[in-house]
Amino acid sequence: xxxxxxxxxxxLGFLVFAIGKEKAKAPPAEATFRMHLASEPPTLDWxxxxxxxxxxxxxxxxxxxxxxxxxxxxxxxxAEHWDVSPDGRRYLFYLREDVYWxxxxxxxxxxxxxxxxxLLNPETAAEYAYFLFDIVNAAEYNAGEMxxxxxxxxxxxDDHLLQVDLKKQAVYFPAIxxxxxxxxxxxxxxxxxxxxxxxxxxxxxxxxxxxxxxRHEYRLTLRANEHYYEGRPPLDRLIFxxxxxxxxxxxxxxxxxxxxxxxxxxAIPQYRGRSDYRHAPFxxxxxxxxxxxxxxxxxxxxxxxxxxxxDRTELPRILKxxxxxxxxxxxxxxxxxxxxxxxxxxxxxxxxxxxxxGYPEGTGLPEITLSFNTDPTNxxxxxxxxxxxxxxxxxxxxxDNMEWKVYLRQLKEDTPQIFRLGWGADxxxxxxxxxxxxxxxxxxxxxxxxxxxxxxxxDAASEADAARRIVLYDEAQQILTEQDVPIIPxxxxxxxxxxxxxxxxxxxxxxxxxxxxxxxxxPL
Amino acid sequence: MTNSPFWKRFRKxxxxxxxxxxxxxxxxxxxFGEALSPYPFDLQDTxxxxxxxxxxxxxxxxxxxxxxxxxxxxxxxxxxxxxxxTAFSALILGTLYGAVSGYVGGRVxxxxxxxxxxxxxxxxxxxxxxxxxLIGRGVLGVFLALSLAGWITVARxxxxxxxxxxxxxxxxxxxxxGASHRRILLKHILPNTLGILIVTLTFxxxxxxxxxxxxxxxxxxLTPPAASWGxxxxxxxxxxxxxxxxxxxxxLAIFITMLAFNFLGDGLRDALDPGARGRG
Numbered sequence: 001x002x003x004x005x006x007x008x009x010x011x012l013g014f015l016v017f018a019i020g021k022e023k024a025k026a027p028p029a030e031a032t033f034r035m036h037l038a039s040e041p042p043t044l045d046w047x048x049x050x051x052x053x054x055x056x057x058x059x060x061x062x063x064x065x066x067x068x069x070x071x072x073x074x075x076x077x078x079a080e081h082w083d084v085s086p087d088g089r090r091y092l093f094y095l096r097e098d099v100y101w102x103x104x105x106x107x108x109x110x111x112x113x114x115x116x117x118x119l120l121n122p123e124t125a126a127e128y129a130y131f132l133f134d135i136v137n138a139a140e141y142n143a144g145e146m147x148x149x150x151x152x153x154x155x156x157x158d159d160h161l162l163q164v165d166l167k168k169q170a171v172y173f174p175a176i177x178x179x180x181x182x183x184x185x186x187x188x189x190x191x192x193x194x195x196x197x198x199x200x201x202x203x204x205x206x207x208x209x210x211x212x213x214x215r216h217e218y219r220l221t222l223r224a225n226e227h228y229y230e231g232r233p234p235l236d237r238l239i240f241x242x243x244x245x246x247x248x249x250x251x252x253x254x255x256x257x258x259x260x261x262x263x264x265x266x267a268i269p270q271y272r273g274r275s276d277y278r279h280a281p282f283x284x285x286x287x288x289x290x291x292x293x294x295x296x297x298x299x300x301x302x303x304x305x306x307x308x309x310x311d312r313t314e315l316p317r318i319l320k321x322x323x324x325x326x327x328x329x330x331x332x333x334x335x336x337x338x339x340x341x342x343x344x345x346x347x348x349x350x351x352x353x354x355x356x357x358g359y360p361e362g363t364g365l366p367e368i369t370l371s372f373n374t375d376p377t378n379x380x381x382x383x384x385x386x387x388x389x390x391x392x393x394x395x396x397x398x399x400d401n402m403e404w405k406v407y408l409r410q411l412k413e414d415t416p417q418i419f420r421l422g423w424g425a426d427x428x429x430x431x432x433x434x435x436x437x438x439x440x441x442x443x444x445x446x447x448x449x450x451x452x453x454x455x456x457x458x459d460a461a462s463e464a465d466a467a468r469r470i471v472l473y474d475e476a477q478q479i480l481t482e483q484d485v486p487i488i489p490x491x492x493x494x495x496x497x498x499x500x501x502x503x504x505x506x507x508x509x510x511x512x513x514x515x516x517x518x519x520x521x522x523p524l
Numbered sequence: 525m526t527n528s529p530f531w532k533r534f535r536k537x538x539x540x541x542x543x544x545x546x547x548x549x550x551x552x553x554x555x556f557g558e559a560l561s562p563y564p565f566d567l568q569d570t571x572x573x574x575x576x577x578x579x580x581x582x583x584x585x586x587x588x589x590x591x592x593x594x595x596x597x598x599x600x601x602x603x604x605x606x607x608x609x610t611a612f613s614a615l616i617l618g619t620l621y622g623a624v625s626g627y628v629g630g631r632v633x634x635x636x637x638x639x640x641x642x643x644x645x646x647x648x649x650x651x652x653x654x655x656x657x658l659i660g661r662g663v664l665g666v667f668l669a670l671s672l673a674g675w676i677t678v679a680r681x682x683x684x685x686x687x688x689x690x691x692x693x694x695x696x697x698x699x700x701x702g703a704s705h706r707r708i709l710l711k712h713i714l715p716n717t718l719g720i721l722i723v724t725l726t727f728x729x730x731x732x733x734x735x736x737x738x739x740x741x742x743x744x745x746l747t748p749p750a751a752s753w754g755x756x757x758x759x760x761x762x763x764x765x766x767x768x769x770x771x772x773x774x775x776l777a778i779f780i781t782m783l784a785f786n787f788l789g790d791g792l793r794d795a796l797d798p799g800a801r802g803r804g
Contacts, residue, residue: 247762266574266587266763317570318588376762383748384588387568399748 029523030236033503033516035260036243036252038375039404040217044198046180047119047126050443051408052424052512057240058180060222060516062207063229065093065112065162065177067515070507072428074174078107078184078229079162088169088464093177095160099229101186103204109156111184117141117149118190119181127442128181130435131426134170134461139440168462175427208233208517217242233517246376250498259500259521265377268320268496276498279322280508283331283425284493285433288370288385291415292486293447296365301357303485306418307343308350309392310385315491318384319377322494328477329433331492333510335466336430336473342481342489347392354393362395369398371416373407378420381490411445419445422493425511430473431461437480437487448486453479533795540791543784550781553597554604563591565598566749577769584769586759595751596773602752603781606663607732610670611725614732617671618678619714619721625679626686627709637683644676652735656744666745670735678724685717719796726789730782737778753778 041054046062049055065079076082079093099107116135119126120142133139136153140146153165166173176182186204193202203211208230209222222238241257243249246264253261263271271277290297290306297303312325324332327342351361359365370386372378382399389395397418402410411419423443426432434457435441439449453476460472481489499506504520534540553560562582569589577584583592625636643651655669689695690713698708733753739745740754748755753774760771 245762247765251765264762266766270766314568314570318573379748380587384568384570386749387566387588390566 031234031521031523032237032239033235033260033519033521034239034241034258036241036249036258037220038246039244040242041220042405042408044203044211045195046183047115047124047128047185049180050127051404052422053404055180056514057220057222058183059513060207060209060238061205061211062180062183063099064179064183065095066174067178068509068511068513070509072509072511074178074427077178079177082174088171088462089166091164091166091173092157093162093164095162096229097160099206100227101204101206102210102225102227104227105186105204106159107184107206108159109162110159111186112162112182113154113156114187115183115185116154117152118185120152121149126181128179130438130440130442131176131179131181133440134166134168134173134176136165136167169464170461171464172427172429172431172461175429179426209235209238212237228517230517234520235516236523238516244374253498253500256500259503260506261498263321263496263498265319265321265380271496271498274498276501278495278497278499278508280495280497281333281510282493282495282512283334283428283510284422284512285326285329285331286381286420286422286490286493287329288488288490289419289421289446290486290488291417291419291445291447293415294417296357296359296368297417299357300484301353302359303488304343305350305353305357305393306389307481307485307488308346308353310388310488310490311345311392312490313345314384314388315381318380319491321496324492324494326489326491328481329487329489330430330473330477331425331433334425334428334430334433336470338470338474338477341474341477343485350393354395359395362393365395367398368395368417369400370418370420371400371402371407371410372420373404374401382420385490415445415447421445428511431457434460434473434476434480446486448484450479450484453484530795534791537791537794539787540795543787543791546780546784547788550600550604550784554601557597557601561591561594561597563594565594565751566590567594574763574767576767583773584767586770587763592756592770592773595756596753596777599751599753599756599774600777602663602746602750603733603736603754606666606670606736606752607729610667610674610732610736611728613667613671614674614728615678615721615725618675619682619717621675622679622682622684623686623709623714626683627690627705627713629687633683637680640676640679644680648673648735649738652739653742653744656739661744661747663746663750666736666739669739670732673735674728674732678728681720681724682717685720686713689713689716723789723793723796726785726792730785733778733781733785 037053037056039053041057042051043049043054044058046058049058063077065077066074067077069075078095078099080096081094083092084090095107095109101107116132118124120129120132120138122142122144129142137146137151138153141149141152155163157163189202189204190197196202200211200214205211208225208228210225211220212223213221219242220240224233224236226232243252246262249258249261250264250267252258290303292298292303312327315325316323327344328338330337354360354362370382372382379401386397386399389397400416410416423433423436437444437446437448438454438457456472456476460469460476463469463472480487495508495512497508502521506519567590569585571589572581572585573587573589575581575585581591581593583596585591621636625633651673652669655672656665659665659668695708695712698712736745736752737754737757740752741758746752746755756774757771757778760774763770
């Protein structure tokens with residue numbers, strides 16, 4: 001027996017020795033910022049990225065013509081400054097001359113021209129193509145009606161001067177150039193590597209960080225870009241861990257393995273008083289969409305009934321994060337927000353409409369499935385709405401959930417009867433929220449289109465008078481949420497975060513933009 | 525019956541007796557749950573979400589304000605129904621397969637058992653997951669998956685018994701009298717495997733409960749709002765840190781039921797076949 005203990009002690013000694021040695025060989029301490037992503041980024045190609053996970057990574061790898069200041073106003077980034085013609089239709093962007101890609105090649109205005117035309121090229125099939133439809137001939141080129149990309153109104157006049165011609169004035173246009181889909185791209189690399197151009201070994205970027213390692217379903221490591229045009233960022237490394245369970249992420253934060261975490265609803269009341277807790281409004285709407293192309297939801301009365309049967313005030317009670325119940329679609333805190341618009345909770349009217357549609361008490365309805373991407377909070381909401389529809393309409397709805405990548409593909413290829421999606425502001429203007437549901441929008445999964453609605457959105461985009469713009473948006477919102485109801489707005493989100501006290505200079509904004517280039521942290 | 529040696533032996537095993545009462549109680553809860561539960565299992569009272577155990581809600585409420593006690597009672601029905609049904613169907617399937625294989629013997633036996641070996645080589649959980657993925661989620665999927673994965677051990681057990689029993693003199697005698705194969709199998713051999721079958725059943729049920737819970741826990745089981753002990757545990761573990769009551773009660777239910785069935789099985793085996801005691 002004594003011998004065994006002796007052997008065990010010896011082994012333990014060796015182990016301690018071995019670990020000690022390992023430590024001694026460890027690389028010098030680095031300032032590392034660690035956070036979690038809810039899933040693996042579906043793509044890092046910013047012409048194709050549409051989801052917040054991909055964009056979260058890309059916004060730290062790249063830069064655009066403009067970026068936001070802390071009040072969410074566009075300010076110069078790669079473009080040193082820009083000139084607008086008096087009629088508001090011609091923009092001249094003057095580019096900095098000290099911007100280099102991570103392979104040492106200088107950035108040119110041609111890289112913007114290429115990226116924008118690639119975004120618009122029908123072969124790219126980019127869902128965000130409609131973001132540039134204010135540009136002359138952009139929509140026509142994207143629709144395949146006009147085949148010559150030279151006719152599109154974006155042109156590099158020389159290596160550092162980019163000219164953009166708009167069809168008509170668009171008051172928010174500089175804000176659009178802050179968005180990932182408008183970032184420059186390298187034609188030579190995309191031609192050479194095809195889809196593989198975003199693979200770590202080929203990936204060339206120009207932002208504050210560069211991609212160092214991508215271990216799939218585990219983590220992405222970004223390293224400071226020594227040659228970043230604003231100077232190397234204070235952080236040495238960013239690590240994004242793929243953690244799908246929010247509670248797991250919270251545990252990782254508590255054990256000091258993450259520096260920033262979004263709180264799951266169940267934990268919010270417990271952390272509200274702590275000094276590392278941050279609460280902020282969020283320009284993000286959460287909605288259920290219908291596939292209006294397929295029965296039974298091709299009947300507007302049924303869609304209205306489903307919307308009227310939801311008591312939105314139950315949601316903040318479940319989610320506990322200061323969410324705002326929504327019946328309209330432009331979020332609180334944004335221009336043209338109007339909470340009076342939309343179908344409020346009215347179960348009697350809902351049941352009447354259900355009967356009018358030919359399904360009294362839900363009899364005769366085919367099986368209805370509500371789909372969402374796998375996530376505990378999405379499931380919580382779905383279970384609540386499922387119970388509300390059962391209680392207020394007598395309709396039983398099945399729930400189905402899928403992994404994020406699969407779910408996004410399903411939305412495109414075979415849109416579920418009812419699906420959940422969120423929409424976070426890409427630029428803080430109502431156009432961003434309402435443009436989403438126009439016929440031309442690649443992010444409109446409802447198959448709904450309304451010519452009057454599209455016209456209103458187009459008119460409002462070039463309307464300089466604020467009061468008249470509000471009138472246009474009010475009518476558009478009425479069509480969207482009262483008259484045609486392709487979507488059920490549910491709530492406007494709020495940010496509930498924990499941020500490690502070791503992190504300095506992390507600004508929280510209502511668009512959940514995470515510019516990590518100014519963040520500081522003591523080395524680990 | 526009360527004076528039979530089986531009953532005498534069984535009565536002495538206090539633990540097994542207690543377990544039998546407990547299981548009977550659970551069955552009553554499963555059958556008459558609606559009368560016992562204070563709220564409908566899927567009633568959401570969002571004003572009272574995540575309430576701690578108290579007067580209004582004995583076991584507290586979940587994130588959507590549903591009464592955990594009522595959900596646990598409802599879960600008892602689902603868990604018990606699924607486990608009893610799958611245990612029985614696995615038993616019937618396995619008995620038929622094993623009996624035919626053992627009785628016919630020879631080449632047929634060889635082939636049938638090799639087929640069993642192939643399926644046996646696949647881990648249970650993997651097999652169950654594959655079947656649920658093919659059939660789809662919900663009660664039917666879980667039931668079929670567990671039944672199809674469960675019959676194999678029964679088949680092996682019964683085949684062994686039948687191989688042994690068919691060499692007995694009384695079987696020989698029946699054959700000499702010209703009894704048909706069917707008669708020999710049903711009247712002379714299978715009744716003698718009944719003891720083993722009952723014991724197997726009591727061991728299959730808890731493993732079926734556990735398998736159903738596992739499936740529901742990893743998200744391949746029932747779809748909401750249906751709830752079993754497994755789905756309740758799944759919902760509860762996320763709240764482990766802040767609201768431990770959500771995981772405590774479902775886990776306790778699973779734990780106690782598993783123990784009861786295992787003690788009952790032990791007791792039954794000892795009582796039916798005293799020779800087996802100590803053989804393990």
